[in-house]
Amino acid sequence: DVKVTQSSRYLVKRTGEKVFLECVQDMDHENMFWYRQDPGLGLRLIYFSYDVKMKEKGDIPEGYSVSREKKERFSLILESASTNQTSMYLCASSDREADTQYFGPGTRLTVL
Amino acid sequence: KQEVTQIPAALSVPEGENLVLNCSFTDSAIYNLQWFRQDPGKGLTSLLLIQSSQREQTSGRLNASLDKSSGRSTLYIAASQPGDSATYLCAAPSSNNNDMRFGAGTRLTVKP
Helix, strand or coil: CCCEEECCCEEEECCCCCEEEEEEECCCCCEEEEEEEECCCEEEEEEEECCCCCCEECCCCCCCEEEEEECCEEEEEECCCCHHHCEEEEEEEECCCCCCCEECCCEEEEEC | CCCEEEECCEEEEECCCCEEEEEEECCCCCCEEEEEEECCCCCEEEEEEEECCCCEEEECCEEEEEECCCCEEEEEECCCCHHHCEEEEEEEECCCCCCEEECCCEEEEEEC
16 A cells, blocks of 8 residues: 655644655655645645656745655755644655555644 | 636535535546545545546445536445545646646535
């Protein structure tokens, strides 16, 4: 079974802090994605990566950056957390040729 | 730009009923469409993936259909059970096929 893990299930940070969200997949997938999910808005793509050291902006990249130094790991970075970044963050991965995205359990981030 | 809409936003049915969830998408040049289930506070679990060459896919009590020409997909759940209570999301490839676009979901409650 594909397994996508995220470093934290719940995280509470203060405004201005630098926040790292880690995602690891164990299926050697090329593609990895970061979404945020907010009530009534569904999932919105922040960044995705189709290979090591490659990244592409999604719909809402402002205030975020990403890092993919190894194939299995995709990190989302909030350089200076703000209250409007309070959300559920979901990581996903997929094979280059396959169609299904596999999701991690999510990290619920609260910024105070 | 691909936009995915799900109606209704919420649905409550008594146990045993058959029900249909609706999904519409604006860009019909898709190569697949996917339905996911999400339990409260959890990540997404893939339910069914329909390729563009297929008209439907079945898994147990679930049946998903795809009509590209009309830009619609439906998820049919037969003999609903309380354990089916969750949010159901559909997703279609974005117009550049680099990522997926998600609907906001239908929150289903099946009452015993």
